[in-house]
Amino acid sequence: MILPQPQSLFLCITAFLLSAPTSTLADTHNNKPPSLENACTVLSTALPGLVTFPNTTLYALENTYWSTRQSALGPACFVTPKTTAHVSNTLKILTSLRQPFSVKGGGHAAFPGASNSDANGVTIDLFRLTTLSISSDRKTVSVGPGNRWINVSTALDEAGLAVVGGRVADVGVGGLILGGGISYFSGARGWACDNVRNYEVVLSSGKVVNASPSTNPDLYWALRGGAGTNFGIVTRFDLVSFEQGPLWYRSQIFPGALNATIIPIFQNLTVKGLPLDREAHTYFVMTHIPALGGFIVLSDQFRSTPLPPSPQTIPPVFQPFNPIPTIFNSTIVANISTISKAIDAPYGFSQLWLNTAVSATSAALLSDFVPLYESYANTLIAKANGTEITPYLIFQPIPTNILQAMQVNGGNTLGLTPSDGPLVIVQLAVTWADSSINEFVVQEAKSLLGKIEALAKKRKLYNGFVYMNYAEPSQDVLGSYGKENLARLRKVARKYDPQGVLQKLWRGYFKLDG
Template sequence: MLSGIVVTAVLSATAASALTYQNVSEGYSPADKTCDYLYRTFPDITSFSNQSSYIVDNTNFWSAASVLNPACVFAPSGAEDLAIAVKALKYYGSPFAIRGGGHMPIGDSNNINSTGVLLSSSGFKRLALSPDSSTLHVGPGNHWGEVYNFLNNTGKSIVGGRLGVVGIPGFITGGGISFFSWKYGWSSANIASVTGVIASGEVVTATPDNDFSDLFWALRGGGNSFALITEFEMITIPAPVVTVGTTSYGTTNLTMERWLDAIYNFALYGGEDCHECTVTPSASTGTQYPNGTTYTAMQFFDGNDTAPPALSNWTSPYLNATSDTFAATTMTEWSQSGLAQFDSIHGLRNRFHVLSTYADRRALQIIHDTFFAFVPIHLSSLQTYIATLTPMPISKQYFRASKVRGGDPMDLDPEDGPHIWYEMSVLYTVERDEEYVSAFLQAVDEEVKKMLAAEGIKQPKYLYLNDADKGQPVFEGYPAENVRKLKQIRHKYDPEMVFTNQMPGGWKVAHA
C-alpha cells in the first residue's frame, strides 16, 4: 500500500512548496502516485482506508453499491485546492470520481475502486445569502436538508430536492425535479451562476450572460462532462410555509384503479390548474409488504392549504387514506422528517430505471401491470427487497417554466407534453442479487416497449437523467442539435477528455 510510503514522506518533512510532480514515489500506479502527491501537498485533507474521514466518504451513500474503496480520498474546501488536484490527476493520468451527496445509486457515478482517486465535495459546505437575499450561495458538499435548514425563518426557499437526504451537484446538473418545479421549472432553471474547475485546472464562474454562458447552459442538464462544481448561486423564492406530506391509500384493486386515474388526471389538468401543486405517487411491494402492493402519494402545495382543488382526487371521498401526514409545515421540518427513512435503508443496495410516456391512461395501466407482474417472476428468490413504481405526472407548465435564463440542453417542448415519467426502483441487500434485479428491470423495459408499440402508443425519447439506469440512452433523448452543441462545449473546455476518460462514471455526452 502506498499509504506507508506517503507517511514516510510526510514524516521526513518534505515541504509542500518544494514538491514537483517528479519527486513522488516511482514505480506505482497513476492513482498511487497522485495520492502520494496530494498527501504530501495536502496531508490534512487526503485520507486513506484506515482513517475515519476516508471511511465516511467511501461508505455514506444512498446505495451500498457505491462503496468501492478508492486508492485515497481528497476532500478540499477551496476551489484552488481542487484545481491543483485536477492538474495532478491529469499529469499522472489517474482515473478518478467526484462525489456530491451520494444519492445516485450507480456505483461508479460517485465513487471509484482502488485504481482511482475519489474527490469528495464534503468540504464545500458554504451557505450564504446575498445582501438582498435574492440568491443563496450553496456549496456542493451540502444536502438539501441542510440548505432548507439554513433558510428556516427567512421566509425564503429554493427550487431544490424533494427529500432532504438528496445531494446537490448531480441533482442540478441532471436538471433536478423539485416540489416547486411546476411553478419555477427545473432546479437548474433557478441558478444565477455556477463556479467550478474546468479540465485545465482553471476556476471559472459561469452565468447566463458572461463569457462562460455556454458552459452555464451545458451545466443545466448536460451532466458531468464539463466542470467539477465548487459552488452554485441559487435564486431564492418566497415560501414561508408549505403544505406537504405522504398519504397512504391501501392495497385494494379499487384503490389501484383510482390511483392510476388520479395520476392521469393530474398530468392533464392538475399541474396546469395549480402551479403551486405537486404530487409524487408511488406503489411498492416486496418482502416488507405482506398485504400486497401499497399505494401512496407525496402531496405538496406551495402555501397553507390542505385542500387545494387540484389535489381533490388524492383525498377522500375519491381516494380514502389509511394514513396521512399532509399538513402545513416548512421545508426544514419536512426535510428533517425523512432522515429516519434514510437511516432505515442505509447499507442496502438500490437501483433506478426510468421510462417515459405521454399522458395516456392505457400506458399507465400497461406499465403498472407489467411491473408488478414481473416482480414475483424475477425477485421472489431475494431474501429482502422492495420494488417501487413512481409514475410522476409532468405538465406542460413544468416545461414552460423551465424556459428561462437561456434555456437548457433538454429543451422540452410544452406542446409535446404532458408526460409521465416512471422511476422503477429496487432496494435489496446483497451484491449477488444484482443479476436478478438487472434482469427484472430489463425485462420490464422490453415488455413495456413491446406492449406499447402493439397498442400504437408512442413514447417520448426523453429520459430523466437523475432516475436513469446505467446504459440507458439519456442524451439520445435530447434534441440532436443540443447534443452537437454539448459536444462542442465539452471539446472547448476539455479537449483532452479528462472528465470523460479519466472520470468514467456518469453519462458522457461524447458517447452519445
C-alpha cells in the same frame, strides 16, 4: 552531490505541476506520466491533511454511500478539498498524472461507480465545501456542493426563504442540480437547473471560471442538465431564492387494488390540474409492503402558497382523491426541512433506478404498466427468498407548466419543450438487502423497462427522454436529449476541455463519449 530526500522530491514535483501552464499540463497526456510513487502520495504532499487512505476511520466514513452498490467499491484514496483552490490543485495533479478519478457530492446515486472509484482510482469528496450564504437582497443563495439539501432547507427555513432544490433530505446539492432537479416548486419555476444564476467551475486545466447567462453562456447552458462530469467540477451554485413559509403536505396510502381508480386521477392531474395550480406538486408510487397486505399505492401531495386555512382543508386540485378509501391518510403543514426528512430514504441497502418518459395523455397506458410491474415484483420477491426487498413503480409528472418554465434563460439541455408534453417519467426503483442478487435485480428491471417502452411505442405514446438522476449506466441519457443538443454539448466540452481529459479520466455518471 546531495540527492533530495523523497519528501522534498515530491514537493518539488508537486510545485512544478501546480505552477505549470495549461499547455504543459496538457502535453503530459501524450507522454509517459511522471515517475511518482502514486497519485495519492503526491496529493497528500500537496494537500496535507486532506487525503485519507484505506484502513483508517475517516476513509470508512467517506466510503459510506446511500447505495451499498457504490460503497462496495473503494478508491486508492479520498481527497477532500476545503476550497476552490484545493479543487483546482487536485485536478491539475490528477490530470497531469493521467490518474482516473471520480467525484462525490452527496453520494446518493444508485449504481456502482456513479460517484466512487475502485482501487485503481481516486475519489474527490467535496463534503468540506459547504458554503451557504444569503445575499443582502435575499434573492440569491450561494451553496457549496458539499451540502446536502437538508443543510440548505434548514438554513432557509429559518430565513423564510426557499430555492428550487431537492425534496429528499440527504440528497447532495451538486448531483441533483447538474442532472436536472425535480422540486416541490417546479410547477411554477421549472427544475433546479433552471434556477441557477451562476456556476463556479473548475475546468480540467485547473482554471476557475464562472458560467451564467452573461458569462460563458454556452457552459451555463451545458451545465443545466449535461452533468458536470463532462465540463468541470462545480464548486459553487448561486441559486435563485424566494420568500417561502411552510408547505401543505398530505400523504395517502391506498390498497393496491385501487390503482385502476387512482391512476386516472393522477393522469388528469398531470394533464389538467397541475397546469391550473402551479404551486401544487405530486407523484404516484406503487410498491409491495407485506405489513400492509401486499401491493399498495402511495400518493404524496404538496402545495406551497397560499396555504389552505387549515391542514384539513384540501386544496381543490387534490380533492378528487378525497372519496377513495385509504389505509393511511396524514395531512400536515410544516417547513421544508421537516417534510424532506419525512420522505428521506435509509442507508444500508442496494439501490437501483431506471426510467423513461411517456406521454401523459393516456391513463390506459399507465394502468397497463401495472400488471407488468406486479409480475416483475413477485419475481424479485421470490428471488429474495425472505430477505428484504422493495420494488417500486413510480410516476413523476412533467406537466406543460413545468415544460414552459424550463425555457427560461435560453432553456436547458434536456431537449424538452411544451410541445412534447404533458409527460410522465416512469421510474423503476428497487431497494434490497442481499447483494448476491444484484445482477438478477438489474437484469429483471431492464427487462421490465424494455416491456414498458415497447408498449408505449406500440401505442405511439413513447417520448424516450431519460432523466439522468434516475438512470442506470446502460441508458443513453445524453442521447435522449436529441441529436442537436448532443452535438451542442460535445461542442461545449471540446471548447472547455480541448484535450478531452474529463472524458478519459473522470469515471462515473453519464459521459458524452461512453
